Amino acid sequence: MTGFDSSRAVSPVIGVILMVAITVLLAATAATFFMGFEGSLSGTPTVAIEGEFAVDSGGHELTVEFTGGDVLARENVKVHVASAGCRGAGSVTDRYGLSELGVSGSTVAAGSQAQVTVGTVCPPAASQLDLSRTAVTVSWVESGSGSGTVLYRWRGPAA
Template sequence: MEIKQLFTDDSAVSPVIGVILMVAITVILAAVIGTFVLNLGGSVSQTTPQASFGFDFDDDASGDNVTITHETGDTIETDRLALKSSVAVDVATSLSSVSNTGSDQTTNEAFTEPGSGSFQSGETVGAGDTLYAGGGMDLNGEDFRVVWNSQTGENSATLSEYTAPNN
């Protein structure tokens, strides 16, 4: 065999590169399909917001009220927030709009409600925004939680909790 022919013969290089490329493509394809099947990317976009809500209790003879104020943290879509309480209450963005009728009161009250008096769908809650909860009843010792729900409804998290004082 001639030395010149040894340096110019590269027929073995193509099959080796071909096998390496096929293995790389197979590994990448398997990773992409596995991610979609296991829905690993779906939970990344649904991270729980970091926010702090403050509570202020008003003991009134005509009915107690709790003022919920977004103090610090992320702005959050109102469609994702709810007030869960141990007693049925109504919520509104002004104290005068809080309903005293039982039909408007629930233990799982959304920050958005049809009509006036509450946040509208599509709005965001940021630092300084306030919501009032009440309904003409005694709220002494009742529990309140601001709860965030993911867009898909698969995840939820309690952002802040409060127990009204026993007066």
């Protein structure tokens, strides 16, 4: 005999095979886990929205600007204005489509701006808009289902 023992080479080969099998098993488990979230994440839009509050001769104004993210169908985005004070016409709480707030076109993308002003949310008899105690919520409503997601919330300085 030459002193060569062939049984010693089997142990490292089995170790490598086991490590590869464990790696494949972990990768398959992770892929299954993350693929399960695909359906729940794909339907919800991701957008960046900023609100700019200003005071002018018509009272308060809020400009809601879409600054980035997914392009949305305009009819799927709603703006809820709660407790807006309209001088000469009382308090207003209502839901508006973006077309009512000055957004033109069929889609909403970065650069689109909605205006919450005395002219867009108050009755014609109102002279000024008070947003100090107002809450404004921008929501995306899925077509045909009625369910949706809040995209942005703004609260007045005294709300």
